[in-house]
Amino acid sequence: MNIRYLSDYTIPRPSLDQGTEEQRKSVQAIIEDVRHNGDQAVKNYTAKFDGADLSSLKVEDDEMDEAVLKMDEKTWSVLNEAAANITAFHERQTQQSWMTTQENGTILGQKVTPLDAVGIYVPGGTAAYPSSVLMNAIPAQVAGVKRVVMVTPPGPDGKVPAGVLAAARLAGVREIYKIGGAQAIAALAFGTETIERVDKITGPGNIFVALAKREVFGIVDIDMIAGPSDITVLADHTAHAREVAADLLSQAEHGELSQANLVTTSPELAEAVAHEVHQQLKTLPRKEIAETAINKQSVIYVAQSLEEAVQAVNQIAPEHLEIQLENAMEAVGKIRHAGAIFVGRYSSEPIGDYFAGPNHTLPTSGTARFSSPLSVEDFVKKSSIISYSEAAFIENAEKVAHFARLEGLEAHARAVEARFSDKRR
Amino acid sequence: MNIRYLSDYTIPRPSLDQGTEEQRKSVQAIIEDVRHNGDQAVKNYTAKFDGADLSSLKVEDDEMDEAVLKMDEKTWSVLNEAAANITAFHERQTQQSWMTTQENGTILGQKVTPLDAVGIYVPGGTAAYPSSVLMNAIPAQVAGVKRVVMVTPPGPDGKVPAGVLAAARLAGVREIYKIGGAQAIAALAFGTETIERVDKITGPGNIFVALAKREVFGIVDIDMIAGPSDITVLADHTAHAREVAADLLSQAEHGELSQANLVTTSPELAEAVAHEVHQQLKTLPRKEIAETAINKQSVIYVAQSLEEAVQAVNQIAPEHLEIQLENAMEAVGKIRHAGAIFVGRYSSEPIGDYFAGPNHTLPTSGTARFSSPLSVEDFVKKSSIISYSEAAFIENAEKVAHFARLEGLEAHARAVEARFSDKRR
Numbered sequence: 001m002n003i004r005y006l007s008d009y010t011i012p013r014p015s016l017d018q019g020t021e022e023q024r025k026s027v028q029a030i031i032e033d034v035r036h037n038g039d040q041a042v043k044n045y046t047a048k049f050d051g052a053d054l055s056s057l058k059v060e061d062d063e064m065d066e067a068v069l070k071m072d073e074k075t076w077s078v079l080n081e082a083a084a085n086i087t088a089f090h091e092r093q094t095q096q097s098w099m100t101t102q103e104n105g106t107i108l109g110q111k112v113t114p115l116d117a118v119g120i121y122v123p124g125g126t127a128a129y130p131s132s133v134l135m136n137a138i139p140a141q142v143a144g145v146k147r148v149v150m151v152t153p154p155g156p157d158g159k160v161p162a163g164v165l166a167a168a169r170l171a172g173v174r175e176i177y178k179i180g181g182a183q184a185i186a187a188l189a190f191g192t193e194t195i196e197r198v199d200k201i202t203g204p205g206n207i208f209v210a211l212a213k214r215e216v217f218g219i220v221d222i223d224m225i226a227g228p229s230d231i232t233v234l235a236d237h238t239a240h241a242r243e244v245a246a247d248l249l250s251q252a253e254h255g256e257l258s259q260a261n262l263v264t265t266s267p268e269l270a271e272a273v274a275h276e277v278h279q280q281l282k283t284l285p286r287k288e289i290a291e292t293a294i295n296k297q298s299v300i301y302v303a304q305s306l307e308e309a310v311q312a313v314n315q316i317a318p319e320h321l322e323i324q325l326e327n328a329m330e331a332v333g334k335i336r337h338a339g340a341i342f343v344g345r346y347s348s349e350p351i352g353d354y355f356a357g358p359n360h361t362l363p364t365s366g367t368a369r370f371s372s373p374l375s376v377e378d379f380v381k382k383s384s385i386i387s388y389s390e391a392a393f394i395e396n397a398e399k400v401a402h403f404a405r406l407e408g409l410e411a412h413a414r415a416v417e418a419r420f421s422d423k424r425r
Numbered sequence: 426m427n428i429r430y431l432s433d434y435t436i437p438r439p440s441l442d443q444g445t446e447e448q449r450k451s452v453q454a455i456i457e458d459v460r461h462n463g464d465q466a467v468k469n470y471t472a473k474f475d476g477a478d479l480s481s482l483k484v485e486d487d488e489m490d491e492a493v494l495k496m497d498e499k500t501w502s503v504l505n506e507a508a509a510n511i512t513a514f515h516e517r518q519t520q521q522s523w524m525t526t527q528e529n530g531t532i533l534g535q536k537v538t539p540l541d542a543v544g545i546y547v548p549g550g551t552a553a554y555p556s557s558v559l560m561n562a563i564p565a566q567v568a569g570v571k572r573v574v575m576v577t578p579p580g581p582d583g584k585v586p587a588g589v590l591a592a593a594r595l596a597g598v599r600e601i602y603k604i605g606g607a608q609a610i611a612a613l614a615f616g617t618e619t620i621e622r623v624d625k626i627t628g629p630g631n632i633f634v635a636l637a638k639r640e641v642f643g644i645v646d647i648d649m650i651a652g653p654s655d656i657t658v659l660a661d662h663t664a665h666a667r668e669v670a671a672d673l674l675s676q677a678e679h680g681e682l683s684q685a686n687l688v689t690t691s692p693e694l695a696e697a698v699a700h701e702v703h704q705q706l707k708t709l710p711r712k713e714i715a716e717t718a719i720n721k722q723s724v725i726y727v728a729q730s731l732e733e734a735v736q737a738v739n740q741i742a743p744e745h746l747e748i749q750l751e752n753a754m755e756a757v758g759k760i761r762h763a764g765a766i767f768v769g770r771y772s773s774e775p776i777g778d779y780f781a782g783p784n785h786t787l788p789t790s791g792t793a794r795f796s797s798p799l800s801v802e803d804f805v806k807k808s809s810i811i812s813y814s815e816a817a818f819i820e821n822a823e824k825v826a827h828f829a830r831l832e833g834l835e836a837h838a839r840a841v842e843a844r845f846s847d848k849r850r
Contacts, residue, residue: 016643075831078824089533092525100517107754107768108514108782113761115795129832163831199795217642218441218650221795225643246836246843253836285835329532332810336538340809343532346818346844347811350837354828355821357533358809370540370624370646372807382797384765384783385757386772393771396780399503403779406500406588407554410710411671411678412775418671419771 001274003300006263006308011301011315014365017227019211027182027211034186039193045183050124051156052178057194059160059176067165076166082355083134083170089357090142093376105389112380114144117196119188119220120173121203122164124153124180130167131353135360135374136203137171143379148173149198151188153180180205185212189220202374204361223374227365228257228297231349232318232338234309234331237266239324240345244269245276247322247349252293253286259297261316263309270300310334317368320349337368393419426699428725431688431733436726436740439790442652444636452607452636459611464618470608475549476581477603482619484585484601492590501591507780508559508595514782515567518801530814535807539569542621543804544613544645545598546628547589549578549605555592556778560785560799561628562596568804573598574623576613578605605630610637614645627799629786648799652790653682653722656774657743657763659734659756662691664749665770669694670701672747672774677718678711684722686741688734695725735759742793745774762793818844 019027033041039057047053071079099109120136122128133150140148150173152160160178168176177195179187185205191197201213202223213222231251233244248260264270277294284290303309310331313321317337325331328344335341339362340352353360363371388396397416404412444452458466464482472478496504524534545561547553558575565573575598577585585603593601602620604612610630616622626638627648638647656676658669673685689695702719709715728734735756738746742762750756753769760766764787765777778785788796813821822841829837 018643074827078828078831081824082828089525092523093535098517100514106781110518110783111757111760111766116761126833131828131832214639214642217639218443218792221792240843243840243843246840250834250837250840253834280839284839285833290836329812332536335536335808336541338808340811341536343810343812344814346813346815348813348818348825348840348844350829350834350840351813351818351821351825352809352811353837355825356531356811356813358535358811362809363806367643367646368806368808370806373809375807377802381762381788381793381795382800383760383763383793384777384787384798385768386765386777386781386783387754387768388771388773388776388781389769390771393773393776396776399506400773400776400780402499403503403507403556404775406503407556408551408710409675409678409775411715412675412778414705414709415668415671415675415773415775418665418668419773 001277001294001298001300003270003274003302006301006303006312011312016225016365017207019207023207024211027208027215030182031186031212031215034183034192035190042179042183042187042192045181046154046179049181050153052154052158054154054158054178057177057179059165059178064165064169067162068169070162071166079130079167079170083138085355085357086134086138087142090139090376094142095377095380099385102392104392104395106392107385107387109385111383111385113383114146114380115199117147117149117198118145118379119149119151119198119201121184121201121205121209122150122152123205124155124160128152128161128164130163131360132203133164133167133173134171137168137173139359139374139376140379141172143376145379147175149188150176151179151184152176153184154178182208182212185209185216189216202378223361223378224363224367224371228259229254230259230318230364231320231322232261232263232313232316233322233324234313235262235264235266235269235324236326237269238326239269241269241272241276243345243348244324245273245280248277248298249280249284249290250350251320252290252298253284256289256292257297258293260294261298262300263303263312264300265303265306265309267302270302274300313338317366319362319364319368320352322347322349339363339368339373426702426719426723426725428695428699428727431726431728431737436737441650441790442632444632448632449636452633452640455607456611456637456640459608459617460615467604467608467612467617470606471579471604474606475578477579477583479579479583479603482602482604484590484603489590489594492587493594495587496591504555504592504595508563510780510782511559511563512567515564515801519567520802520805524810527817529817529820531817532810532812534810536810537805537807539571539805540624542572542574542623543570544574544576544623544626546609546626546630546634547575547577548630549580549585553577553586553589555588556785557628558589558592558598559596562593562598564784564799564801565804566597568801570804572600574613575601576604576609577601578609579603607633607637610634610641614641627803648786648803649788649792649796653684654679654789655684655743656745656747657686657688657738657741658747658749659738660687660689660691660694660749661751662694663751664694666694666697666701668770668773669698669749670705673698673702673723674705674709674715675775676745677715677723678709681714681717682722683718685719686723686743687725688728688737689725690728690731690734692727695727699725738763742791744787744789744793745777747772747774764788764793764798
């Protein structure tokens with residue numbers, strides 16, 4: 001693992017994978033096809049890309065029942081506890097509509113309304129994670145979304161993983177389609193004969209899914225364009241090299257583009273972690289993936305002071321940040337950019353991936369500079385409320401008309417004055 | 426103005442202007458050029474598109490001072506009162522960081538942090554509105570954004586409108602560049618020699634600005650892709666035709682693509698409003714624009730019941746909704762999709778454009794289905810906080826490891842167990 005001294009190194013700015021021109025064209029063609037040819041186009045792409053020839057796109061109730069029955073008791077219990085934790089945390093995010101009243105009768109406010117319908121994308125294959133289902137569906141349910149639809153690509157046998165279906169049942173998702181890729185995003189955005197369109201699409205996916213989400217953004221809302229996952233551990237001499245290394249590797253096993261950084265004020269820890277990573281890598285089942293991520297994407301940064309270290313963390317704007325410092329909680333206030341902050345020795349990152357309650361859908365590739373974890377707020381929207389009384393109107397109408405004329409919008413001024421002249425009649 | 430009976434008419438779904446292939450290519454080329462050639466590229470495009478040959482892109486302090494001095498007392502006073510109202514409303518939107526604590530020592534929470542730097546795009550020419558400056562800059566200031574940058578294209582004389590500069594001074598914006606179009610968006614997203622990059626770009630613009638924002642989305646955040654402005658008035662027999670017509674026209678004068686609809690339970694009102702619109706159009710300075718918007722984009726819908734009318738409104742998902750019903754406030758609860766809701770006779774839409782306090786940057790083209798007015802929330806982001814005590818860890822570590830193995834992520838399980846085995850040593 002590369003060790004670099006921050007004093008003579010500039011942290012590179014991450015770039016966004018916008019796909020190749022060919023990928024973009026291909027995604028645009030799929031979207032147009034699905035938009036115009038509906039179900040048939042979706043089925044054709046499912047046969048082509050997933051190797052599954054489906055007569056019906058929808059997951060039937062008995063398929064869901066079966067999936068739940070298949071699940072062992074221990075797993076079902078852990079899933080339930082995780083779901084309860086996720087629900088409890090997200091319930092804290094719900095917002096109230098509010099109003100203010102003034103003596104002259106003015107009422108101003110903000111109405112919070114759940115979205116009508118959302119679509120959740122759950123990747124297939126080895127990345128078919130029950131945790132993704134919980135992390136996307138539960139905030140939508142807590143927000144009060146009436147229709148939560150899930151899409152996930154089938155295997156060549158036309159089936160979707162039992163764990164994903166069981167998690168969907170647990171999260172109260174009843175409308176599931178066996179479709180994936182750009183064709184699934186298009187079906188959700190525009191609707192087909194069997195799939196009614198939704199208002200927002202969330203959930204991770206490969207480059208085709210990401211490009212498709214970008215294409216339909218504006219027709220529907222999307223959560224974010226997810227890049228490769230990343231972690232940064234901020235540690236001093238009190239951290240335990242074996243634990244830090246294990247946490248770095250947990251992120252590195254996600255994919256070859258994953259990034260696992262250590263920023264430390266301790267050169268000794270830097271050396272020890274580099275050694276531990278090397279040792280622990282040897283016995284990992286996903287060794288090749290993790291090794292590539294560690295060697296190609298990840299860096300150990302050595303800082304001369306805590307200030308320099310914190311500055312580096314804020315420059316990286318990590319998706320996951322672990323603070324393994326002597327006074328870990330005190331450092332939280334210094335962090336300006338991070339998706340999730342894991343504080344102290346016992347807050348190993350996987351606890352947040354599955355169990356603690358906060359969402360695991362987090363801003364990647366430095367987008368924590370301006371993005372937030374997926375939350376209940378993603379599943380509601382707001383409407384402003386403006387109610388002027390006659391008294392409030394008379395008090396202010398002339399000012400509004402003045403402002404409108406200043407901007408050259410005469411009809412705006414006259415709209416106000418249509419009432420005003422009536423008052424003088 | 427077209428009158429249609431809802432019972433035998435399907436409201437068309439608005440579509441999103443994604444630009445022509447040529448426009449997209451042109452925008453991509455401009456962005457690449459600015460990204461690699463910085464200031465010089467920006468200056469070249471400013472000469473080419475705005476006809477202004479600038480030695481310095483930045484607005485100097487004395488230019489701002491001059492703009493403020495130029496402003497008459499009345500206008501300055503109205504601007505100040507509007508700014509105070511906008512500030513007061515947006516201060517109600519600020520969110521607190523929060524934490525929960527559990528007996529076993531678990532701390533979970535959500536930290537709210539203002540964005541570091543945002544760029545506000547203000548269109549030039551006849552659409553150079555001081556109100557846009559206030560509506561974009563004030564929420565950013567209330568959110569606590571340290572660096573608020575404004576860009577606006579210059580006229581051929583190299584100057585930007587005094588009203589816009591005065592509003593910027595009022596809103597506390599001190600960093601202003603005389604640049605516009607896709608080149609301004611690129612400069613904000615990637616930075617140049619003189620312009621430091623920002624984290625988010627907000628504000629309206631023409632199709633080139635909209636396409637550029639879409640291109641850089643992900644590198645920076647953007648507010649929304651704004652389409653043409655629209656209004657829907659929901660009215661019954663108690664509404665005043667002259668006032669409703671004037672309100673429709675105030676929206677229609679914005680542009681030929683603006684949409685101004687009436688949904689009413691009263692066929693008499695429908696006829697009367699159609700007549701009034703025709704009459705009032707005659708004397709409008711922006712008659713041609715408003716007439717095109719009324720004839721080509723706008724419809725009077727007649728409903729057989731209030732329920733049918735409300736359903737139509739929710740289908741339209743208007744940017745601005747006026748409720749001119751006998752019991753206007755009671756109907757607010759029925760509205761699922763609207764950017765801003767103006768309640769009752771005296772809540773003429775222009776009051777919200779300039780003065781009342783809620784933001785005038787609202788979701789257009791039916792995107793109120795999933796988008797919200799611009800708000801303080803657009804200028805902050807959140808970080809989750811997870812702090813597990815040793816006790817909490819021991820209680821739950823094994824469950825987390827079980828879940829991780831369920832998903833085939835062995836290194837995740839081992840990260841947790843790295844601490845666990847230490848406990849057993």
